[in-house]
Amino acid sequence: MLFNDDSQHHKPHIxxxxxxxxxxIGIDGExxxxxxxxxxxKLVQAWLAIHEDxxxxxxxxxxxxxxxxKIEPLR
Known part of the structure; x- marks a missing residue:
């Protein structure tokens, strides 16, 4: 997860x-x-839905x- 580029994207993302x-991709899947x-x-969005919190x-x-x-990867 990169977090120090909020000048590009102001919302939490990966x-x-x-x-x-x-x-x-925003943590909300956008x-x-x-x-x-x-x-x-779609796989990333599914992973984010499972691990949103x-x-x-x-x-x-x-x-x-x-x-x-580290967050568990999608298997």
Whole structure:
């Protein structure tokens, strides 16, 4: 999770890398920037829905410079 680029996106988000694609996706599932195939976007959105509370908690720690725990990947 990258948190120090809030000049680009002012809402909590994650950066996703898939092959040659890069995207910024809000924790609410909104595609903010970049592009990613629809299938992978849906997987990321499903992961975010499952881990929404953890993602927001990690974001809140990260913006305060506090280390945060890794969140379980989608399997």
């Amino acid at each position: 950066h996703v890398y898939y092959n040659e694609y890069e995207a910024s 595609l903010l920037a970049g592009s990613i195939p629809v299938k992978q976007l 953890e993602a927001y908690a990690a974001w809140n720690k990260a913006v305060r410079g506090v280390p945060f725990d």
